[in-house]
Amino acid sequence: MTVLLSGDTAACFSDAVTINGGRIVIREAGSYIFSGTLTDGQVIVNAGDTDKVQIVLAGVDMTSAASAAIYSLAADKVFVTLADGTENALANGGSFAAMDDNKIDAVIFSKTDLTLNGTGSLTVTSPAGHGVVSKDELTITGGAYTVTAASHGFAGKDSVAIAGGSFAITSGKDGIHAEHDDDAALGFLYIAGGSFTIDAQGDAISASGALQIDDGSCALTTGGGSAGAAMKSGDMMGHFDPKSAAAAEDSASTDTTVSCKGIKAGGALAVNGGTFTLDTADDAVHAGGDVIIAGGMWTIRTGDDGIHSDAAAVIRAGTFSIPYCYEGVEGQSVTIEGGTLDITAYDDGINAAGGADGSGKDFGFGRPDQFAADENCFIIINGGSITIVSDGDSIDSNGDLTINGGTLDLTCNGNGNTAIDTNGSYTNNGGDLTTNDGSEAGTVGMGGGHGGMNGEKPFGGGKRGEPETQPK
Secondary structure (H helix, E strand, O other): OEEEEEEOEEEOOOOOEEEEOOEEEEOOOEEEEEEEEEOOOEEEEEOOOOOEEEEEEEEEEEEEOOOOOEEEEEOOEEEEEEOOOOEEEEEEOOOOOOOOOOOOOEEEEEOOEEEEEEOOEEEEEEOOOEEEEEOOEEEEOOOEEEEEEOOOOEEEOOEEEEOOOEEEEEEOOOOEEEOOOOOOOOOEEEEOOOEEEEEEOOOOEEEOOOEEEOOOEEEEEEOOOHHHOOOOOOOOOOOOOHHHHHHHHHHHHOOOOOOOOOEEEOOOEEEOOOEEEEEEOOOOEEEOOOEEEEEEEEEEEEOOEEEEEOOEEEEEEEEEEEEEEOEEEEEOEEEEOOOEEEEEEOOOOEEEOOOOOOOOOOOOOOOHHHOOOOOOOEEEEOOOEEEEEEOOOOEEEOOEEEEOOOEEEEEEOOOOOOOEEEOOOEEEOOOEEEEOOOHHHOOOEEOOOOOOOOOOEOOOEOOOOOOOOOOO
16 A cells, blocks of 8 residues: 655545544554655554554655654554665654653654564654654664654663664663663563664663674764763772762762663673774673673773673673773673673773672772772683783782683783782693783782772762662
8 A cells, every 4th residue: 555745734645544644543554655754643553453564764854843753652562674776764843742642752663562674764853852762672673773852862661672683772861772771581682683883872772671782883972972981080099088089979870861771781781793882981781780891892991891691791702992991891790701801091991890798899909908808809811811900909809810721911000900810729730821900920919809899989079870789
């Protein structure tokens, strides 16, 4: 069925479509091919619960002054297909007026499962809200998308799954966002491939649940990039000023800055491959659960941590260039199986921390022997090539450090820190290890707990956008 848009109205010779001025309502399952220009109007899908509706955009320029250009109210599934070789544009005029019981706040807004596909292109402009939103599952299998949105670029409640396509996203909040408030098993995000250029004032790619990336090319900038972030003070032994620390904590507790992370998961995060260029004000890679990276080419510049896990950080393979960061790799535990890491850190290069009581808090400041080992924290290095230049400790474990293999070249710039610093045991079972301060011989700094988890850094307050006493 063909729908021809023409100025302030449209024409369609089908009983399945009703047209009232610029309001076009699709009431039955089927495929509907749209072309032409609609200066102020809206396509509404209001079909049966088992109906599948395909909207084909074949040269469409549509604006809705005060609502969504495409609104899927009821159906089983809705597909928006970009016809081969066509250029399409959808826009909101700058406001979203209430029209039913739903809060419509995106140029494409769906209360049903939504799939975007095809080989054409789509430009989405949303000066007052999101670009594309599904309140169920959002799936994208192809197409070229240019999205400019005041809020999120793409958002799915149950999930976001992307198999391919190219994406140029400029967003006032997150670039790609999956979030479910009520079910921890949902709100997950999966990327199998695609090309992503994202400039976000929030997180670039964010999931409240699990997040997995198998392949793709990602150029991600958040919060204006690392150059716009205020780097926190480093891990300076013997220079603790409780007054300045208290002032920093007070400042952090009132910080309302939004999260500006590159790739963020509330649950576990897994990356199996891809090419990543990240320039972020906050952590470049961050997870509330385990982070497992099994490959990829990585270039990271960040005003905070390069790779951060609130639980276990595991690197199995990949090439990592991190020339600018607060800490390179941080987790409650860190395991490195292989790969190449080249890290220049303002504080610690690799840090395993969580506080000896598991709270993420250090016991205090002063003599090194006031710090106890945390059995939940450890660093294990089984292989890989690791080069670290740090102002803090090059490798810092609040528990044990075990090196079973690999090549490590560690340079600590002093400031009361050491290349190797542990609160627990230190064992080298065969790694090729050199340092600039002789700490590879086993005379290590004891009490390297200053770089605690969850942003518990001295003098500098919490992570960007979060009080230092709160989990990230």
